[in-house]
Amino acid sequence: MVTRLTDGLRDESLASLPEWRHEPARDAIVRSFAFRDFVEAFGFMTRVALLAEKADHHPEWSNVWNKVDILLTTHDAGGLSIRDIQMAQAIDALVG
Amino acid sequence: MVTRLTDGLRDESLASLPEWRHEPARDAIVRSFAFRDFVEAFGFMTRVALLAEKADHHPEWSNVWNKVDILLTTHDAGGLSIRDIQMAQAIDALVG
Numbered sequence: 001m002v003t004r005l006t007d008g009l010r011d012e013s014l015a016s017l018p019e020w021r022h023e024p025a026r027d028a029i030v031r032s033f034a035f036r037d038f039v040e041a042f043g044f045m046t047r048v049a050l051l052a053e054k055a056d057h058h059p060e061w062s063n064v065w066n067k068v069d070i071l072l073t074t075h076d077a078g079g080l081s082i083r084d085i086q087m088a089q090a091i092d093a094l095v096g
Numbered sequence: 097m098v099t100r101l102t103d104g105l106r107d108e109s110l111a112s113l114p115e116w117r118h119e120p121a122r123d124a125i126v127r128s129f130a131f132r133d134f135v136e137a138f139g140f141m142t143r144v145a146l147l148a149e150k151a152d153h154h155p156e157w158s159n160v161w162n163k164v165d166i167l168l169t170t171h172d173a174g175g176l177s178i179r180d181i182q183m184a185q186a187i188d189a190l191v192g
Contacts, residue, residue: 042145053138058134060158060160062156062158063157065154
């Protein structure tokens with residue numbers, strides 16, 4: 001069972017993810033990405049989809065042409081868990 | 097230049113797309129899809145992405161695990177155009 005991060009661990013983890021914003025209402029983290037066009041945006045989404053399926057941890061996300069918004073939280077934990085932090089790190093690594 | 101559908105043409109077109117709901121605030125059409133799991137949902141999204149890129153007409157859409165929500169409208173026309181109707185028909189044909 002994955003447990004929800006304590007406030008202290010969450011703040012510590014978020015310090016290493018400066019591009020992500022904490023959304024207290026959901027206890028989630030969100031990040032917006034902008035690409036050159038739809039092909040670049042969907043290419044990125046495909047890479048994230050493969051990461052997500054492999055980790056069995058899936059984002060809530062939306063896309064409008066070159067924009068992708070990603071929200072990560074862990075339903076089973078009722079909020080942020082280490083799995084969200086790891087997924088955010090893996091997603092950040094895709095965009096360098 | 098693509099023009100916005102008249103109310104009459106819109107209603108006539110929507111009659112042939114019973115799974116789509118008109119959203120007056122955006123003059124858009126929306127449909128929600130549910131699949132067996134994330135792999136099925138993202139497989140569907142990939143097929144829609146290829147259709148959209150080929151038609152140069154892209155959806156506003158979101159995904160949460162097995163669910164996909166699609167909104168179609170034509171920004172250049174300030175609302176629904178024939179391109180949205182054609183895209184909705186093509187998407188429906190995928191899940192037929």
